[in-house]
Amino acid sequence: MxxxxxxxxxxxxxxxxxxxxxxxxxxxxxxxxxxxxxxxxxxxxxxxxxxxxxxxxxxxxxxxxxxxxxxxxxxxxxxxxxxxxxxxxxxxxxxxxxxxxxxxxxxxxxxxxxxxxxxxxxxxxxxxxxxxxxxxxxxxxxxxxxxxxxxDSRVTSPLYTLYLAYLRILRKFCNVNRSIQYLPQLKYAGEINLESLLDKPPYLxxxxxxxxxxxxxxxxxxxxxxxxxxxxxxxxxxxxxxxxxxxxxxxxxxxxxxx
Missing domain, CATH: 3.40.50.150 (Vaccinia Virus protein VP39)
Structure with missing residues (x-):
């Protein structure tokens, strides 16, 4: 990875x-x-x-x-x-x-x-x-x-809806004022990016x-x-x-x- x-x-x-x-x-x-x-x-x-x-x-x-x-x-x-x-x-x-x-x-x-x-x-x-x-x-x-x-397409997916809800909570807890439309990259070189669960940059x-x-x-x-x-x-x-x-x-x- x-x-x-x-x-x-x-x-x-x-x-x-x-x-x-x-x-x-x-x-x-x-x-x-x-x-x-x-x-x-x-x-x-x-x-x-x-x-x-x-x-x-x-x-x-x-x-x-x-x-x-x-x-x-x-x-x-x-x-x-x-x-x-x-x-x-x-x-x-x-x-x-x-x-x-x-x-x-x-x-x-x-x-x-x-x-x-x-x-x-x-x-x-x-x-x-x-x-x-x-x-x-x-x-x-x-x-x-x-x-x-x-x-708009992303928020219609049940899996991504859960992920976005998680990110909103994480950002609120960490006092991060970042639009939810900035999302970490979920895959690098075709593999899952676990850092996206920590809301790490870079963002798309x-x-x-x-x-x-x-x-x-x-x-x-x-x-x-x-x-x-x-x-x-x-x-x-x-x-x-x-x-x-x-x-x-x-x-x-x-x-x-x-x-």
Whole structure:
């Protein structure tokens, strides 16, 4: 099991076994990733993947015909691994941070923020900056796809309901004023993280549906499709918040946006 005793941030987490877990994944696109990429993206357009890790998604995109591909991660060792695996140098990888990007205004026609990249950012201002930066680097008329951890889905699970009740009591007892939407990571490198029972950092931020919708809109994006893993499994996204609120909400949240 991963030693998490000294981990205090998401970035430090990737100096543990979690690094190898994400850096060397070789399987192809997950069904939900394939759905969004094939349904909403154009293979001929300049595309950026955020939080690429070892480059699994963007490399898979190249294999299915995407030509003009870029990707970044703020963990430099991930980028080194991704570059080393990119034998033909057909993807441009760089070290960058989602909250303050070095790309030019309107540089990309398509953005892919899957793997819940923004939920890994540890403060509210940083998460909002990440949405604003995504909007800045997206070309007018371009498409951005975001996935976020889904708090509303989590609270419907009986097991997680018990865990959340336990965390609330623990935080009250320890006089910790932390939103219940900040949750410890339950698994590291595919194994149960027992430190989560002690409410140890790092924390991931889990969004409520309406909260995420409002924040994305406040960053000036136009939301054209939204849903959860349930909608992806049905192959049909919603076009309005109101209709989605009446539908099953399970798994991750997804937003397809334009500028």
């Amino acid at each position: 991963t030693d998490t005793m000294k981990i205090s941030s998401i970035k430090e987490l990737y100096s543990t076994d979690e690094f190898n877990f994400w850096a060397y994944k070789e399987y192809s696109l997950l069904p939900e990733e394939k759905f969004f990429i094939e349904t909403f993206l154009d293979k001929s357009l300049k595309t950026l993947e955020a939080g690429t890790g070892g480059g699994r998604i963007v490399s898979s995109m190249h294999k299915i015909g995407f030509k003009d591909l870029y990707a970044f991660d703020y963990v430099s060792d991930f980028i080194e691994i991704a570059k080393n695996k990119n034998n033909f140098n057909n993807i441009c990888f760089s070290v960058d941070n989602a909250i303050s990007l070095n790309y030019k205004d309107g540089e990309f026609e398509q953005l892919l923020y899957l793997q819940q990249v923004i939920s890994l950012i540890e403060d509210e201002a940083g998460r909002y900056n990440a949405f604003q930066e995504a909007y800045r680097i997206l070309k007018k008329g371009g498409t951005a796809i975001f996935s976020l951890l889904n708090f 931020y889990w969004y409520r549906l309406e909260e995420a919708y409002q924040i994305i809109q406040s960053a000036n994006f136009k939301i054209v499709a939204l849903g959860s893993d349930f909608q992806v499994s049905q192959g049909r996204m919603h076009t309005s918040l109101e209709t989605l609120k009446q539908a099953p909400n399970q798994g991750m949240l997804y937003f397809v946006c334009t500028k």
